Amino acid sequence: MSIPFARVKELEKSYGKTVALASVSLDVGKGEMFGLIGPDGAGKTTLMRILSSLLDPDSGDCVVAGVSVSEDPAGIRRIIGYMPQRFSLYQDLTVGENLRFFADLFRVPRRERIKRTAMLLEFARLEPFVKRQAGRLSGGMKQKLALACALVHTPEFLILDEPTTGVDPVSRREFWSILKKLKETGVTILVSTPYMEEAELCDRVALMHKGRVLMTGVAKDIAQGFAGTVYSVACDDTVGLAVWLKGRLTPEQVRIVGTRVHVSLFGDTGRAIAGLEREAATAGFSIAMAEPVPAALEDAFVAMIAERERRHDAA
Amino acid sequence: MINSRFFPLMRKEFIHIARDRRSLLILFLMPVLMMFVFGYAINMDVKHIRMGICDLSRTPTSRALIEAVSASPYFDVTVRYEDPRLTGELFRRREIRAAVIIPREFARDLGASGVARIGVITDGTDANTATLAQNYLEGLFLERSLSAGGVEFPVRIKSRILYNPDMESSHFVVPGIVALLLIMIGALLTSVTIVREKETGTLEQILVSPIRGYEVVLGKALPYLVLAFGIAVFIIIFGCLWFHVPMLGSWSWLTLFCIIYLFTSLAIGLMISTLVSTQQVAMMLALVATLLPSVMLSGFIFPVASMPAPLRVVSRIVPATYFLEIIRGIMLKGNGPAELWRPVLAMIAVGLLFTVMAIRRFRLKL
Numbered sequence: 001m002s003i004p005f006a007r008v009k010e011l012e013k014s015y016g017k018t019v020a021l022a023s024v025s026l027d028v029g030k031g032e033m034f035g036l037i038g039p040d041g042a043g044k045t046t047l048m049r050i051l052s053s054l055l056d057p058d059s060g061d062c063v064v065a066g067v068s069v070s071e072d073p074a075g076i077r078r079i080i081g082y083m084p085q086r087f088s089l090y091q092d093l094t095v096g097e098n099l100r101f102f103a104d105l106f107r108v109p110r111r112e113r114i115k116r117t118a119m120l121l122e123f124a125r126l127e128p129f130v131k132r133q134a135g136r137l138s139g140g141m142k143q144k145l146a147l148a149c150a151l152v153h154t155p156e157f158l159i160l161d162e163p164t165t166g167v168d169p170v171s172r173r174e175f176w177s178i179l180k181k182l183k184e185t186g187v188t189i190l191v192s193t194p195y196m197e198e199a200e201l202c203d204r205v206a207l208m209h210k211g212r213v214l215m216t217g218v219a220k221d222i223a224q225g226f227a228g229t230v231y232s233v234a235c236d237d238t239v240g241l242a243v244w245l246k247g248r249l250t251p252e253q254v255r256i257v258g259t260r261v262h263v264s265l266f267g268d269t270g271r272a273i274a275g276l277e278r279e280a281a282t283a284g285f286s287i288a289m290a291e292p293v294p295a296a297l298e299d300a301f302v303a304m305i306a307e308r309e310r311r312h313d314a315a
Numbered sequence: 316m317i318n319s320r321f322f323p324l325m326r327k328e329f330i331h332i333a334r335d336r337r338s339l340l341i342l343f344l345m346p347v348l349m350m351f352v353f354g355y356a357i358n359m360d361v362k363h364i365r366m367g368i369c370d371l372s373r374t375p376t377s378r379a380l381i382e383a384v385s386a387s388p389y390f391d392v393t394v395r396y397e398d399p400r401l402t403g404e405l406f407r408r409r410e411i412r413a414a415v416i417i418p419r420e421f422a423r424d425l426g427a428s429g430v431a432r433i434g435v436i437t438d439g440t441d442a443n444t445a446t447l448a449q450n451y452l453e454g455l456f457l458e459r460s461l462s463a464g465g466v467e468f469p470v471r472i473k474s475r476i477l478y479n480p481d482m483e484s485s486h487f488v489v490p491g492i493v494a495l496l497l498i499m500i501g502a503l504l505t506s507v508t509i510v511r512e513k514e515t516g517t518l519e520q521i522l523v524s525p526i527r528g529y530e531v532v533l534g535k536a537l538p539y540l541v542l543a544f545g546i547a548v549f550i551i552i553f554g555c556l557w558f559h560v561p562m563l564g565s566w567s568w569l570t571l572f573c574i575i576y577l578f579t580s581l582a583i584g585l586m587i588s589t590l591v592s593t594q595q596v597a598m599m600l601a602l603v604a605t606l607l608p609s610v611m612l613s614g615f616i617f618p619v620a621s622m623p624a625p626l627r628v629v630s631r632i633v634p635a636t637y638f639l640e641i642i643r644g645i646m647l648k649g650n651g652p653a654e655l656w657r658p659v660l661a662m663i664a665v666g667l668l669f670t671v672m673a674i675r676r677f678r679l680k681l
Contacts, residue, residue, distance in 0.1 A: 052523050077525040088516030092334045093327065104323030105524040149520070 005030035005188050006051070006157060011060035013046050013211075020046040021057070022211040028190060033183050035202030035219075036192035037301070042208040044192040045085060048161050051190070052082040064157055078106075081155030085162045087142050091135030095126055095145055098134055099152055106153035113152070120148040124178065140171025147178065158182070160191040164198065176201055196298040207301050214304050219297045226295035226303060228266035231273050234288040235261065241285050248279070252302045263290075264299050320526045324534025328508070332542060342542070346496045346550045353492050354485045354558055361447045367394035367411040369402065374422035380433075383459060384415065389451045402436060412438045413448045478647045486561070489554035490642040491615040494635045497547050497573065498609055501580025502587065503601040504539040509588035510597040528677060536581045543577055563649030572641050572659060579634045579666035580605070585673040609635035634669075637662035 004027035013021040021043045028034045036044045049055040051062050053073035062069040062076075069076050089098045099120065103113040121127045124144040129137065134145060143163055150158060160179075164172040176198065183189055191202065199205045199219045206216040215222055235241040242261045245254045253264045265272045273290050280287050332339060368384070370377050385392045394411055396402075405411050416434035425431040435452050437445035479486045512518040521531065551569075554560045584601060591597045609615060612626060613635035619627060630636050637658040644650035644658075652659065 054519060054523060074525045077523055080523070082520075082523040084516055084519045086516040088520050090327065090331070090517060091515075093330060097327070097330060101323055101327050102520070102524070104326075105320055105521065105526060107320065153524075 004028060005032070006062065006064045006190070008047070008051065008062050009060050011047065011050060011062070012058045013043075013050065013055070014058060019211045021050075023060070024208075024211070024213055026206055026213065026216065028188060031183065031186050031188055033179065033189045033191065033201075033203045035199045035205040036190065036208055037194075037196065037199045037205050037297075038192075038208035039194060041210070043211040044208055045161055046211075047208075048082070048159050048190070048192065052080050052159050053077055054082075078153075079155060080157045080159055081150035081153065082159045083146050083150040083161060083163055085165065087146060089134045089142070089146055089149060092133055094131050094133050095121075095137070096130040098145060098149055102149040103152045108153050116152055116154065120151055123181070124148050138171075140167050140174065143167055143171070143175060144178070147175070151182070156188060158187050158189045158191075160189065162192050162194065164193060164195065172198075196296065196301070199297050205297075207304065209305050209308070214301075214308065223295050223297045223300050226264075226300040228264050228295075228303065229269040229292050230295045230299050231263045231265065231269075231290045232257070232293040233261045233263060233290045234259070235280075235285055237285060241280065241287070244280065244283060244285065245276070248276070250306060252306045255298070255302075262293070262296075262299070264295070264303055266303075319530060320524070321530040321534030321537075324521075324526075324530065325538050328535060328538035331508075332538060342500065342546060343549060346492075346500075346546055347553060349496065350489065350492050350550060350554060350557075353488055354554075361444050362388055363391050364389055364413050364444060364448050365393045365411045366390045367396060367402070367405050367414040368392055369396050369399050369414065369416045371397070371399065371419040372417045372421035376422045376425060377417045380417065380456075380459065381415075383455060384452070387451065387455065389448070399434075406436075406438055412441070412444060413452070415452070483558075485554075485558040486647060487643060489558050489560045490646050491613075491639055493547060493551055493554070494576075494613070494638045494642055495606065495609045495615060496550060497543060497576055497638075498580045498583070498635055499602065499605045500543045500546060501540070501577050502584040502605045503598060504543065505536050505581050505584025506587035506591075506597040506601045507584075507594050508535055508539060509585070510591060510594050513588075513592055514594055528674070532585060532674070532677065536585070540574075540577050540581060543580070544573065547573055547577075560646060562646050564645030565651060568651055569642065569645045572638070572645075572655075572662075575659075575663060575666060576634060576638045576641075579662065579669055582666060582669035582673045583634075585677060586669060589673065589676040589678075605635075608633040612636070613639050615639060631661075632665055632668075634662055634665050637665070 006026075006028040008024060008026040011021050011024045013019075024043065024047060026034075026047075036042075036047065038044055046055065050057045051064070051069065053069050053076045056070075064076055065079055067075040067079060090101070093101065096117070099117050100113070103117065108116065121130065124147065126141065126144060126148065129141065134142065137145060147160070147163065150160075164175055167175065172195075179189060179191065180201070191198075193199065202219065204217060205219050205222070207214045207222070233241065238256060238259055238261055242254055242256050245261065245263060249263070255262050263273070263276070269292075277287055277290060366384070368381055370381060381392070384390055390413065394405060396405070399416050402414050402416065405414065414434075414436040416436070418432060418434070421431045421433070433456065435449065437448045439445050509518070512521065555562055583604060587597055587600050587604065591600060608629070611617065612619070612622070612630040613633050614630070615635065619630050619636065622630065640658040641655050641662070644655050648654075
């Protein structure tokens, strides 16, 4: 990656006393699928709004394909396609009318519009619903329509703010397979998500927390950089055990994965897990087996946040 | 222009209007309803005032006087009584709102000295009616005493009322309602349509396109101007047909001034949309900001000239003040721009003021 396609430089943004972004810098390469991962309030939406020129930062700048957001917001708007977090299409307009409206807004010439619309409808498998009002679509279909509308002017850079939040798992998978196909056409994609498993579908991710980027890199690498060990524990009372462990350790170290409980431990983890097993048995939990498993991105992220909070408290 | 982005916005807006039949129906029915309410309820001429007469004189002279009063359309003589002490009780029981007491000595005094007294009593709880009743009666008695006494009064008043000789309230109320409705509907529609897009988040989608500010404003506002204009034509014609309001001036001038006035209402609506973030608040604010000053301060009901000085100043920035002069001038007097240039210029100035303020506030950011 020589010159980044999109560069975010030391963005700062506060709403009154609340800091939304504290000196955020990012580089996104051309054709990359870049994920912004983080809980609510991490600053993902603010970052995306500044990047799409909807918000002015307090300081810092973004440059996309050589165009600066602060100097030429109209220029940026021609390059990007933006899909806000909330479904924001016209519910009383049909699928076809919504697409046509956004195409016209970007002055897509008639012939190209017809071709592009047909292609997008097929792509998103919305053809049978062209004449249906957007308000009568299912959640997954609405998101696909919103995506199609953001793509109708053939943007080079697609900004998607939590496109799969609140969408059923099947539609989520379909949505991501569409994104993958899009990426193959050369579109650069910046996508935010609160779902860790979706992060692993991105080329690279930035982990955001409280307005800061904690780390950027390939999801798998970040997970492997996890300093401790994750133990997977099976128990007849999964929920009960999780609650007990959260009280015994910190809530961040414990999470339920399927029918098992994953516990993140640091330092002399062999001794620690043995001790925990004994204590759990005394507390009345029958633990089948505790075995180490590869750390997931979420484990690494949670550990990083916990570490950060500790240092913050110390300082 | 053809290549502009505001055409798609406009087309979309027309689809919204056409799909929302219920709102459309309300938009056309509400003015008719308001016109009925205002056209009939705001009746300044007081007629059929219930009156009691206590004739103690019982002479041909007094009877002739009573006949004259009874013949007047302003009074209905509902009670005749003999004891003047009952007067207070009749007022208290709300049976009468005016009373005339002719004393026993009436005919004798008139014969002897040429001067007689009559008691006229009115109900001050409704000051307006009381004053009118007083005036009517005074006029009536003056006329009679002059002709009866055979005295030739040096000055004879011969009054003529121009433009609305029958003093029909509806003739000046109906154009007033047009002024009222246009500013209200224009501001309401414009503010609500922009704030609705804020609320649903669709504005975010529009703003992220390379659209320009004036394109958003024009694209959003023009369809509603067309709609408001349609409503204006509808209510003016309705007023002319139903209330027989005359149209003496030129339709084309009225149309032009109507459109200028509508632009002012649009600017007010736009400004409101920059101030609030929910449709409900926008609606409330639009109603309060337009209806209240337009009813109270524009001269719609209360003449501007009789307001206290600070309110007169406020009335100068109420666009309806000027449009009222214009529409009444055109419809009732047959005025044109030669006579109306002052209010027209003032209206344009106020409109520009609001437009500049609104555009300065309207931003293409969140």
